[in-house]
Amino acid sequence: MIRSTPDFSADPAQADLFALFDPPAGVPDVAELLALLDDWCAQGWLRRLDVALARWLADECPQAPVAALLAAALLAQREGRGHTCIELTELLAQRRPGAAARADDEGWLDGPATAQQALAALLQRLPGALADWMAALRDSGAVDTASARRPGAPLRLEDDGRLYLRRHWRDEQAVAQAVRERMRPAAQDDPTGWPAPDPAEVRRWLDRLFAPRDPKDGPDWQRIACAVALRGRLALITGGPGTGKTYTVARLLALGYALHPAPRTLRIALAAPTGKAAARLKQSIDLALQQLGQALPGVLDWADLGERLREATTLHRLLGARPDTRTLRHDARHPLEVDLLVVDEASMVHLEMMAALLAALPASARLVLLGDRDQLASVEAGAVLGDFCRGAVHGHYDADSARWIADCTGQVLPPAMCLPASRTQDGATPPLVLAQQTVMLRESRRFGGAIGRLALAVNDNDVGRAAQVLRERDDAVARLTLPEGATESAALAQVVALALDGRPGALLGYAACLDMLRAGPDGPGEAAHQRWVVGVLRAFDRFRLLCALREGAWGVAGLNALIEARARARWRLPAGEWYAGRPVMVTRNDPALGVHNGDVGIALPSADGRSLRVWFVDGDDLPPRSVMASRLSRVETAFAMTVHKSQGSEFAHVALVLPPQMNPVLSCELVYTGITRAKDAFTLVAPDRSVWARALQRRTRRASGLPGLLSG
Numbered sequence: 001m002i003r004s005t006p007d008f009s010a011d012p013a014q015a016d017l018f019a020l021f022d023p024p025a026g027v028p029d030v031a032e033l034l035a036l037l038d039d040w041c042a043q044g045w046l047r048r049l050d051v052a053l054a055r056w057l058a059d060e061c062p063q064a065p066v067a068a069l070l071a072a073a074l075l076a077q078r079e080g081r082g083h084t085c086i087e088l089t090e091l092l093a094q095r096r097p098g099a100a101a102r103a104d105d106e107g108w109l110d111g112p113a114t115a116q117q118a119l120a121a122l123l124q125r126l127p128g129a130l131a132d133w134m135a136a137l138r139d140s141g142a143v144d145t146a147s148a149r150r151p152g153a154p155l156r157l158e159d160d161g162r163l164y165l166r167r168h169w170r171d172e173q174a175v176a177q178a179v180r181e182r183m184r185p186a187a188q189d190d191p192t193g194w195p196a197p198d199p200a201e202v203r204r205w206l207d208r209l210f211a212p213r214d215p216k217d218g219p220d221w222q223r224i225a226c227a228v229a230l231r232g233r234l235a236l237i238t239g240g241p242g243t244g245k246t247y248t249v250a251r252l253l254a255l256g257y258a259l260h261p262a263p264r265t266l267r268i269a270l271a272a273p274t275g276k277a278a279a280r281l282k283q284s285i286d287l288a289l290q291q292l293g294q295a296l297p298g299v300l301d302w303a304d305l306g307e308r309l310r311e312a313t314t315l316h317r318l319l320g321a322r323p324d325t326r327t328l329r330h331d332a333r334h335p336l337e338v339d340l341l342v343v344d345e346a347s348m349v350h351l352e353m354m355a356a357l358l359a360a361l362p363a364s365a366r367l368v369l370l371g372d373r374d375q376l377a378s379v380e381a382g383a384v385l386g387d388f389c390r391g392a393v394h395g396h397y398d399a400d401s402a403r404w405i406a407d408c409t410g411q412v413l414p415p416a417m418c419l420p421a422s423r424t425q426d427g428a429t430p431p432l433v434l435a436q437q438t439v440m441l442r443e444s445r446r447f448g449g450a451i452g453r454l455a456l457a458v459n460d461n462d463v464g465r466a467a468q469v470l471r472e473r474d475d476a477v478a479r480l481t482l483p484e485g486a487t488e489s490a491a492l493a494q495v496v497a498l499a500l501d502g503r504p505g506a507l508l509g510y511a512a513c514l515d516m517l518r519a520g521p522d523g524p525g526e527a528a529h530q531r532w533v534v535g536v537l538r539a540f541d542r543f544r545l546l547c548a549l550r551e552g553a554w555g556v557a558g559l560n561a562l563i564e565a566r567a568r569a570r571w572r573l574p575a576g577e578w579y580a581g582r583p584v585m586v587t588r589n590d591p592a593l594g595v596h597n598g599d600v601g602i603a604l605p606s607a608d609g610r611s612l613r614v615w616f617v618d619g620d621d622l623p624p625r626s627v628m629a630s631r632l633s634r635v636e637t638a639f640a641m642t643v644h645k646s647q648g649s650e651f652a653h654v655a656l657v658l659p660p661q662m663n664p665v666l667s668c669e670l671v672y673t674g675i676t677r678a679k680d681a682f683t684l685v686a687p688d689r690s691v692w693a694r695a696l697q698r699r700t701r702r703a704s705g706l707p708g709l710l711s712g
Ligand SMILES: Nc1ncnc2c1ncn2[C@@H]1O[C@H](COP(=O)(O)OP(=O)(O)OP(=O)(O)O)[C@@H](O)[C@H]1O
Pocket: 211, 222, 239, 240, 241, 242, 243, 244, 245, 246, 247, 248, 284, 445, 446
């Protein structure tokens, strides 16, 4: 039970703040707390779901102290924002009015500074010591701990004060255990035959597969990534866009094939969280292998290697997801039939998915995770790649790794990247066991220009440098100038004009696609129809309007409606929910229809003109596929989409729309992800400069126990 009472006398500022919200009072009782949570829910500061967890706890465990109920509601709320746990020490820090007043903080409630202040005021009425909160949770009867096991309890409390929903705790433990297991060398009697390769042989192959590099240009991290990945059963290759992750992994596949004792038996799978990213991965790898085959004919059976690569697929499909159930066809008892699995866009893999993937992967198989650790994490809980790559900038290679890398690549790692010197550079948490299997690619091959410089400035939280890039007279990067003192509707009309016609220096918008749609096929017959469909889809995919928010005038909902209305009027598109030219995004997997969450298609008439179908293209070499529009119920119009949903895709021109007010979702990761979707041109729409600056300065950190479980 909670025994201590709050001390309001300690800090006069706290007392003042407290007086703003409630008369000083003692610890609230359960009824008062639940009424307060309901009130916060009515104000939109908590979700119904969050309050429901507190209510459920109060009903099921009548002895649960109020601190436990509040912790449960906040845990549910933070889980909804992607955290896998809450840290009670951090929650207790919110008692300080100063902490609550920092409006740019993500905040523990989904509301303005007043919401955080209300939480601070409530926390002031509850005990301030971690030990009291831990005791309250233990006393609730709903919490499992290491010392008091309650296996069926919905919550789990760790000794350091991290509180979890049980399934996240279980997934974190499973991921950490599987990773540690994979860090051990494969068993000698490994039936699939992945003996450690001979370093001299690795070096010979690396010299063949990679162009020579002048040592003055620094380490060749791509070769190092291949050497590191060949060494173990788990490898992480992280790097910004265009740093050559796919280029490197194509060579890694060639190396794996060349050095494997029985290459013709190899089962290689490629996967990504979204269908589009999976198709892009396969396309890039096919192209890279084709080029290698032409440059190095006869050194490998390139055709056989190509055949070993199955179609790239989504992780959901790979694991055998079934509709309307969380169970998967593949798990520890029904493992994947694969020897080498490459997963791209791993930053989007959430904790539950990573746990399922690691469970379903046979112990002998090798897993290579590719991704950009600086991108937004998935919407679901967990930031697994970010956790895995914590400290990757500093390398933290031990003597064995440095020796292996030297033997395989002939390169001596910079001392600052090796332990123990790297520790002084990092200064943060102890290096993770994964550091020995992680390589960060550091040179962008694609993004030399203004887009790359802007992305780097954003990633460094450098508002001044970002402003400088935006001021450069470079067609690749521009900021939409909104008229001084314009009304909101005039400003939004400019955004719609940008979305349709682009801007000077970057004329791509949706107009090209809609013009092509109006023009129709260039002749009769199926072939002409297919060319037209592909042309319309390609034209659509050259531009995207990305929003930070879903709701509101400056969010996906508002801008979709405005662009749709304008496009309807200008191209005389038919009325009604479904019309030829409606771009849609699938919002839910439907294996029966072959569509997946995040797939983007356009409604167009069938070749015979009798029905309206939604068309999707999966890759350059594949014919478009289509689904009857009327059968797709889980879709939304996609002239505008969220930055979150754009992950794994690239567009020639991207316009990123920020709202005029600060919002908890705004962060440098979101802006960085939006910018790096752009290949040739990027346009920033930021009606309020201070919101842009504040977003850049805010780095999100998801609470997670993984780094702790994987360190040392
Ligand atoms: N060592 C290299 N030598 C020559 N060209 C390279 C090298 N590494 C990468 N490239 C080229 O740079 C471009 C970007 O590489 P790649 O697509 O592999 O990057 P990526 O990190 O996978 O990018 P993204 O994150 O956007 O998928 C490609 O055209 C690739 O062929």
